[in-house]
Amino acid sequence: MTTLETHYKWLVRLYPTAYREQRGDEILSTLLESTDSERTWPSVGDTVDLVGHALRLRLGVGEHQPLGRLFVIVGPCQLVMASLMSVIAVVFGEWSPFSPWPWVPPGHLGPFFTAGPIAYFAWILAGISLLLDRPRLTRRLVGLSIVLTAALVPIGHLFALGRPAMFYLLFLVALGIPYVAVPNQGLVWRATRWSQKALLATPFLPAAAIALGTARLGAGGSGPGDFFYRYALGAVASWITWIVVAAIVVAMIAVIAGRRLLGATIALLCVPWMALWMGNHFSSYVSPRDAMAGFVLTGILLLILAKFAMTVRRSALEQAT
Amino acid sequence: MVSELREPTYLVLTALADGPLHGYAIIGEVSKITKGQVTLRAGSLYGTLDRLVDEGLVCATGEEVVEGRLRRYYTLTECGTAALSAHATRMVSVSTEALRRLNVSPRFA
Numbered sequence: 001m002t003t004l005e006t007h008y009k010w011l012v013r014l015y016p017t018a019y020r021e022q023r024g025d026e027i028l029s030t031l032l033e034s035t036d037s038e039r040t041w042p043s044v045g046d047t048v049d050l051v052g053h054a055l056r057l058r059l060g061v062g063e064h065q066p067l068g069r070l071f072v073i074v075g076p077c078q079l080v081m082a083s084l085m086s087v088i089a090v091v092f093g094e095w096s097p098f099s100p101w102p103w104v105p106p107g108h109l110g111p112f113f114t115a116g117p118i119a120y121f122a123w124i125l126a127g128i129s130l131l132l133d134r135p136r137l138t139r140r141l142v143g144l145s146i147v148l149t150a151a152l153v154p155i156g157h158l159f160a161l162g163r164p165a166m167f168y169l170l171f172l173v174a175l176g177i178p179y180v181a182v183p184n185q186g187l188v189w190r191a192t193r194w195s196q197k198a199l200l201a202t203p204f205l206p207a208a209a210i211a212l213g214t215a216r217l218g219a220g221g222s223g224p225g226d227f228f229y230r231y232a233l234g235a236v237a238s239w240i241t242w243i244v245v246a247a248i249v250v251a252m253i254a255v256i257a258g259r260r261l262l263g264a265t266i267a268l269l270c271v272p273w274m275a276l277w278m279g280n281h282f283s284s285y286v287s288p289r290d291a292m293a294g295f296v297l298t299g300i301l302l303l304i305l306a307k308f309a310m311t312v313r314r315s316a317l318e319q320a321t
Numbered sequence: 322m323v324s325e326l327r328e329p330t331y332l333v334l335t336a337l338a339d340g341p342l343h344g345y346a347i348i349g350e351v352s353k354i355t356k357g358q359v360t361l362r363a364g365s366l367y368g369t370l371d372r373l374v375d376e377g378l379v380c381a382t383g384e385e386v387v388e389g390r391l392r393r394y395y396t397l398t399e400c401g402t403a404a405l406s407a408h409a410t411r412m413v414s415v416s417t418e419a420l421r422r423l424n425v426s427p428r429f430a
Contacts (some may be wrong), residue, residue, distance in 0.1 A: 023367060029390035030344035030363050046362055053364030063368045064375035135328075183368065 003040040005032060011042060014054035049113075052183075061181045066308075068182050070261060073199065074268050075179035076130060079142060081203035081272075082175040083127025086120035088207060092214040093164065093228035094120070105225060107162035113225040114162035115155055119148040123172060142179045149173050165229035167279025174272045202247070202269055209239040230280060237277045241293050245268045248300055255304060264308035267301045275297040329369050332359060334378065334397065334405040341382050344370075344391035370395060378404055 008031045012024050031046065042050075053062075056299045061068040094112040126141035149169050156163040163169070213236030214228060247270050255263035277294045336342060336350035343409050347370075361369075373379040380399035384393045397405065 025391040026344060027367055029392060030348070030366070032390065033345035034348050034363065046364075049362035049364035051364075053368050056368070061372060064371040074336065271346045310325055 004035065004037075004042070007040070007042055008032065011047065011050045011054075011227070014051060014058075016054075016057050019057055053110055056181065063182060066261070067152075069184045069266055070268060070308075071178040072161050073261075073265050075182060077199050077203055077269055078175040078272065079130055079138070079179045080127060081207065082123045082145070082172050083130075084203055084207040085172065085175075085198055085210075086123035086127075088214070089164065089168070089228070090117055090120050092211070092232070093224050095224060105162060107156070107160055109161055113166055115152055115159075116164040118155070119145060119152055119169075119172070122148050123176075126176075139180055139183065142176045146176045146180065148172050149176075162225070162230075165226070165279075167276060168229050168233075170279065171272055171276045174275060178268075199265065199269070202266075205243050206240050206273055209243065210236055213239060233276070234280050237280065237294070238278065240273055241297065243295050244273060244301075248297065248304075251301075255307065260308050260311055267304040267308075270301050271298070271305075274301060328359075329361065329365060330373065331405075331408060332361070333369050333373065333402055334410075335365070336406060337379065337395060337397045337401070341394040343394050345392075347395070368403040373401070377401075 005028070007026055012020060012028055012031075015024065015027075027050075031042070031050075035046070056068065057065070060066075061071055063069075063072070087258050090112075094114060094117055096108070096111045096113060099231070105113060107114065109117065121308050122141060122145040126138055129138040129141050149172050152163045152169060153166075155161060179206065214232045217227075217232050217235055247266050251263040251266035251270075254260075254266065273299055274294055277291075278298065332351045332354060333347060335354055336347050339350075342350060344363070344366060348363075348366060351361050352357055371378065374381070374395075377398055379395050380398050382394045382396045384391060386392070
């Protein structure tokens with residue numbers, strides 16, 4: 001056995017046992033045949049590619065696995081949401097000319113109230129790349145956006161800059177994960193089923209509610225910074241709650257009609273929004289009634305997703321036996 | 322459920338259009354088709370093959386051991402041939418239209 005083969009075997013061991021038993025030798029052969037025999041170590045590209053594939057299979061988000069197929073549908077929709085929410089945050093939450101006050105807080109970044117736009121512009125670029133149908137570039141930009149969003153916390157500390165509310169940053173990261181988890185995601189409106197195409201409309205409903213609600217509050221004396229992240233988002237929580245209620249009804253009808261993947265997709269699309277309201281609730285800007293509604297709705301969404309996971313698990317066990 | 326073909330999928334199906342191929346041969350064929358612009362890596366190839374088998378567009382047809390190495394051959398199913406044909410026809414139609422428009426609208430050329 002050559003040194004290269006030994007090293008490739010280490011990498012193949014990263015795959016789940018069942019998959020390795022089925023495909024391990026075949027993958028190893030392909031790797032050895034496609035690599036220059038004088039090499040002793042796998043290339044960085046091959047290593048990243050194999051580790052990524054093995055990790056996706058272990059997490060259950062391989063392209064042929066149910067969760068992977070769910071992420072392929074949800075990923076582009078949530079990326080559109082993240083881009084829209086970044087545009088809204090830049091305009092209503094950060095842009096100081098929108099502010100009714102003649103001052104900007106300490107820790108501002110140029111005309112922006114916080115360092116948030118460093119990450120927001122990356123999310124907006126990722127959304128534009130998605131619309132231009134550049135999946136590989138989009139995936140890199142989403143990865144960059146997630147890193148920049150997480151980096152806002154240390155950047156804020158190191159350079160004494162303000163940052164958006166933590167729950168808003170976590171919300172954006174949660175929206176980006178399905179897109180980076182599964183490669184080769186195309187535009188959702190290329191899907192053949194009308195129900196998948198209809199999903200494209202979903203990001204615009206809550207985004208429009210937030211934009212309209214915040215603009216209305218803005219005229220009444222609100223403004224960027226914490227007023228947007230905590231007060232304004234809390235004030236429109238009940239609007240979003242009704243949108244989520246409508247989505248849950250559609251999801252339950254889909255589940256009853258045997259369209260479990262569609263039901264789970266709708267539920268997964270709603271989860272980040274409920275997480276946003278729950279995060280805002282702990283900042284005390286959501287009324288107790290809306291918070292209670294939020295907990296109940298989040299519970300229903302998680303039940304729909306658990307039902308989907310149990311069905312997938314059962315069918316996998318049936319296939320194995 | 323078969324969605325719109327994405328580039329790696331389209332390339333793998335095109336590579337298999339001439340007949341059954343094993344993993345390494347698919348990588349070589351894709352590189353040849355794209356004139357070396359696309360080099361599929363093993364993880365990406367098997368991710369794509371898993372999905373294509375799952376969607377019923379491709380199936381494994383046989384195995385052989387060459388110099389102690391396992392080769393599994395894949396071939397297009399009827400459904401895969403139809404999907405590839407439909408996608409290729411659509412691509413030709415769009416490309417033809419694009420070229421026609423470029424000719425009548427030289428300001429965009």
